[in-house]
Amino acid sequence: MTLVRFNPVKELLNVEREFGKLFRDFEGRFGFGGDKSLGDEYENAVWMPLTDVLEDKDNYTLYLDLPGVKKDEVKISYTEGRLIISGERKQGTVSGDKNFHRVERTYGKFFRSFDLPQRIKEDKISANFSDGQLTIQIPKADEAKPREIAISVK
Amino acid sequence: MRQINSCYGYTPKNTGNYYGYNYSAPKSDILEDINGFLIQIELPGVKKEEIKLSVEKNILSIAAERKKSAETDTLKYKHSEIAYGTISRSFVLGEIVDSEKIAAEYSDGILKVSIPKKEQSKPKEIIIN
Structure with missing residues (x-):
């Protein structure tokens, strides 16, 4: 079982998400493009x-x-200008005789997306x-x- | 007081200006079984050499320095969420642990500190004659 960190703001975000969905569906039904769904x-x-x-003249650099999280638990994908980083952080096997005193870290699925210039x-x-980054x-x-x-001055 | 705050009551934030300097308490999980305690501390982007772990009397302290990823004249921040600077956290150890036998390992940005209990404080089964 994965312990999910209690996050009171999450409830609010869920409300926002539901409303968002409602309006997206509405737009879709009436032939508007709507937002690209993140899935x-x-x-x-x-x-x-x-x-x-970070940005310099040749590259964009992202630090996450x-x-x-293990290297093979991260998925990076790029489609149509959108970079998606997703995966899951597992709590690992915790044997039955172990008790938790504090759980501050968050476990479970994570997701982040960035819309990049084309x-x-x-x-x-x-x-x-490396080192969790x-x-x-x-x-x-x-x-x-x-x-x-170069502008040549005459 | 800081040690106590960072152990009980004080909710660790990812970042913040605490007691006048840039202070950051890393998120930690604390587990216990019959043999001892295990503390798992998140220290992403920190090199192993930059972590200092120490025990003084009954206080276990973790101190680390998270250096800002190289920003140069040409490489500029567009967006910043990660906190850099001093990371520190302390834990009060109880009488039952053997502070001589504390061991630690660091991998994937997680510092795992295992603190064994003293032999005499482990539960013993008493044989009934």
Whole structure:
């Protein structure tokens, strides 16, 4: 059994999510595009990793805090401009004679998505995982990089 | 007082300005079985060498320094959620533990500290004649 951390705000978020769904359905029914759905992984997620986003002229770099998550438990996918990082943090096998005094860490499924500008090299996205921190490097497409234009003064 | 706060009553936040300096209490799980206690502390992005674990009298302290990921003149923050700086947390150890035999390991951003109980404080079965 996974212990789920009590989060009073979650109730509020659920209300927001339900309302969102209602309006999305409405839009869908009447032929409006609506929002791109994030799918089941988003609906089932109970926590999201903290993230830093950095940018330089060649790359976007993302740092995600994922302590206690194994390398093969993280899924990174990229479709139509959206980068999705999802997975599950398992509590591990806790034998019956162990008691919990404190559970502050959150376990279960996590989800995070980022809408990236279209102009990136999607086949060159690379990721590295060390000390519970996931680093994702996203190179920008050549046409998105700032260029210097030489102006000749006559 | 800080030690007591960080152990009981005080709800650890991910970040915050506490007692005038950038203070951050890492999230921890505490487990107990008949042989001892196990504390699991989240320290993502911290190098093993940067974690200091110490026991003084009956207080177990964890101190670490989380360095900001390299920001240079060209590499700039677009969005920041992670707290950097000093991480510290203390736990009060009871009489029943053997502070000489505390062991720790660090992997995947989790520090696991196992604190065995003293032999005399473990439950014993008494044989009925």
